[in-house]
Amino acid sequence: MNREVEFRLLDARLGRDFPLPDYATAQSAGMDLRAMVDQSLELAPGEAQLVPSGLAIHLGDPAMCAVILPRSGLGHKQGLVLGNLVGLIDADYQGPLMVSLWNRGRLPVTIAPGDRIAQLVFLPVVRAVLRQVDAFAESGRGQGGFGHTGVR
Numbered sequence: 001m002n003r004e005v006e007f008r009l010l011d012a013r014l015g016r017d018f019p020l021p022d023y024a025t026a027q028s029a030g031m032d033l034r035a036m037v038d039q040s041l042e043l044a045p046g047e048a049q050l051v052p053s054g055l056a057i058h059l060g061d062p063a064m065c066a067v068i069l070p071r072s073g074l075g076h077k078q079g080l081v082l083g084n085l086v087g088l089i090d091a092d093y094q095g096p097l098m099v100s101l102w103n104r105g106r107l108p109v110t111i112a113p114g115d116r117i118a119q120l121v122f123l124p125v126v127r128a129v130l131r132q133v134d135a136f137a138e139s140g141r142g143q144g145g146f147g148h149t150g151v152r
């Protein structure tokens, strides 16, 4: 199912010098986000910087959110991941989409204007209402967790 999400172009180079965000294949889950920086930037090993995507989105529907995720190739090969590990975009957020880029590798990484640096995935959200109780009804698992079922 396709849902419409409003977005604003904050950088005139998007759609002119660089493609607008789009799905790379018919079944891609993520839209690539580009580094809309004025000039190339270098991330030293261990360094994180907030990089503008040149876009703002407004989901406007509490049953949706979006997440910013690393690109697998960049993360695995160059160690370029996200400083917040995953970026969560709230339905009521209308500001610029920023990408926290973190070089977790051992070598510097150079980012050029327009480089595809991360991906944006839209997800459904279920919002819970908490109900306080004195005790839980028995579930069978109880408090078992953190490996209580063993490794094999």
Ligand SMILES: O=c1ccn([C@H]2C[C@H](O)[C@@H](COP(=O)(O)OP(=O)(O)OP(=O)(O)O)O2)c(=O)[nH]1
Pocket (backbone or CB within 6 Å): 068, 084, 086, 087, 088, 089, 090, 091, 093, 096, 097, 098, 099, 100
């Ligand atoms: O990688 C990210 C993560 C978040 N955001 C924007 C959208 C999100 O809705 C807003 C706030 O994010 P979050 O709630 O995760 O941040 P916070 O540190 O809890 O700040 P706040 O107090 O502003 O909610 O910042 C981004 O642009 N990029």
